[in-house]
Amino acid sequence: QPLVGNLIGEDHVNYVLMYNMLTGIRIAVSRCQAKIRRPLTEDDFAACHKYSFDIVGNELTPSAKYDFKFKDYAPWVFRELREDYFHVDPADYLLSLTAKYILSELGSPGKSGSFFYFSRDYRFIIKTIHHSEHKFLRNILKDYHAHVKNNPHTLISRFYGLHRVKLPRGRKIHFVIMNNLFPPHKDVHETYDLKGSTVGREYPEEKAAQNPRAVLKDLNWIKRGKRLELGPEKRALLTEQLRRDSELLKHLNVMDYSLLVGIHNMERGNRDNVRSSTLKVFSPDMPMIRRKPTQVKGPSSPEAIAMRRIMRESDPQRLGSATIKLPDEDTGERQHFLFYQDEGGLRATDEANSEMDTIYYLGVIDILTPYTSFKKVEHFWKGLKADRHKISPVPPAEYAERFFSFMKAIMRGGDGYARFKSE
Numbered sequence: 436q437p438l439v440g441n442l443i444g445e446d447h448v449n450y451v452l453m454y455n456m457l458t459g460i461r462i463a464v465s466r467c468q469a470k471i472r473r474p475l476t477e478d479d480f481a482a483c484h485k486y487s488f489d490i491v492g493n494e495l496t497p498s499a500k501y502d503f504k505f506k507d508y509a510p511w512v513f514r515e516l517r518e519d520y521f522h523v524d525p526a527d528y529l530l531s532l533t534a535k536y537i538l539s540e541l542g543s544p545g546k547s548g549s550f551f552y553f554s555r556d557y558r559f560i561i562k563t564i565h566h567s568e569h570k571f572l573r574n575i576l577k578d579y580h581a582h583v584k585n586n587p588h589t590l591i592s593r594f595y596g597l598h599r600v601k602l603p604r605g606r607k608i609h610f611v612i613m614n615n616l617f618p619p620h621k622d623v624h625e626t627y628d629l630k631g632s633t634v635g636r637e638y639p640e641e642k643a644a645q646n647p648r649a650v651l652k653d654l655n656w657i658k659r660g661k662r663l664e665l666g667p668e669k670r671a672l673l674t675e676q677l678r679r680d681s682e683l684l685k686h687l688n689v690m691d692y693s694l695l696v697g698i699h700n701m702e703r704g705n706r707d708n709v710r711s712s713t714l715k716v717f718s719p720d721m722p723m724i725r726r727k728p729t730q731v732k733g734p735s736s737p738e739a740i741a742m743r744r745i746m747r748e749s750d751p752q753r754l755g756s757a758t759i760k761l762p763d764e765d766t767g768e769r770q771h772f773l774f775y776q777d778e779g780g781l782r783a784t785d786e787a788n789s790e791m792d793t794i795y796y797l798g799v800i801d802i803l804t805p806y807t808s809f810k811k812v813e814h815f816w817k818g819l820k821a822d823r824h825k826i827s828p829v830p831p832a833e834y835a836e837r838f839f840s841f842m843k844a845i846m847r848g849g850d851g852y853a854r855f856k857s858e
């Protein structure tokens with residue numbers, strides 16, 4: 436399962452869909468962006484802006500190659516999320532997605548049937564979502580927004596936009612735009628999707644040996660004796676943020692989410708360089724791609740300093756209400772707040788908090804599955820065959836508690852997994 440994807444050319448079955456998605460984003464986002472910023476109102480959360488595109492065009496929408504309808508949901512809310520909390524430059528966002536109509540399709544890696552597309556610089560992911568997930572995101576948008584505002588370092592997926600495309604006489608396709616947790620310029624040598632559930636949560640080891648891009652699961656992690664190597668400082672920070680994040684997920688009544696873990700081994704470096712070479716093959720003329728040199732970035736590199744400055748200069752109120760309690764000896768060391776600041780990830784540390792040669796890329800993904808009656812039924816049936824508490828669909832409070840305990844266990848390693856294993 437490559438995390439690289441196939442470039443969508445004009446002869447691709449999903450070319451029209453991609454064209455329409457990107458055209459809609461380009462027009463809708465730049466329209467909102469052109470207005471003067473104002474504080475959010477209650478109505479902004481429920482807002483939906485409609486656009487109708489056709490080959491002729493009109494005063495609202497320029498002419499497009501195809502006829503289609505486009506909806507932009509809560510544009511002002513997502514604008515604030517992007518600009519104030521996710522620090523995405525508005526011009527960058529539009530350029531990455533729409534300067535050239537290039538996306539690569541990862542296909543449908545999960546069981547859900549959702550499709551994943553990467554922007555051509557691999558910074559953003561477009562995920563098509565089910566109508567029920569779409570409705571759910573609209574319902575929880577206020578809570579999500581509040582959480583992100585109060586938790587600048589949340590590990591939960593960053594949603595940058597929510598949209599819908601409707602083709603003439605065709606299906607309605609809902610999609611979100613979110614962050615790619617993995618860095619565009621680094622090889623990820625191992626990938627895990629961890630839930631804290633152990634029933635059936637294993638990727639066949641013999642297949643994994645042939646496929647370095649396989650997404651491994653909980654049982655692979657346990658059997659390989661893995662551990663998230665984080666010293667006391669980072670462990671405390673990550674634990675506290677994960678605690679807050681799972682509290683939110685419990686409150687939202689969701690389950691089935693996971694912690695995605697990408698592991699980059701700095702000694703191994705980028706020799707495999709799968710992604711970069713693939714990019715070259717696909718499209719030799721991509722001047723916009725900023726491929727950063729892969730030098731090692733210390734805590735006082737220009738990027739790190741700039742990052743800290745941005746954090747300091749942004750809304751002092753937000754920093755004042757910063758949600759992670761720092762260990763005392765760490766006062767002023769804002770870099771430790773940030774789980775994505777070591778070359779886009781979190782550098783492993785030993786028990787003395789010294790840096791090690793591993794970078795982790797972490798995030799909580801797939802958070803839009805409420806515990807509906809469907810899941811309740813699945814819980815019942817799966818529970819007949821296996822331990823009711825170790826299967827993936829359990830009620831949200833239990834799911835969150837088990838998830839959080841497992842995440843604490845992966846930081847400890849050793850024999851901390853006993854309660855998660857099947858007998």
Ligand code: ATP
Nearest residue numbers: 544545546547548549614615616617628650800801
């Ligand atoms: P299912 O519901 O069957 O689990 P899904 O279609 O909802 O699948 P996700 O669980 O969201 O899909 O993601 C599937 C895989 O895609 C993940 O295991 C991960 O490898 C990759 N992926 C998802 N989101 C991201 C992201 N933000 N950054 C990088 N990779 C991602």
Ligand code: CA
Nearest residue numbers: 545691693801
């Ligand atoms: Ca999933």
Ligand code: CA
Nearest residue numbers: 545547801804
């Ligand atoms: Ca899913």
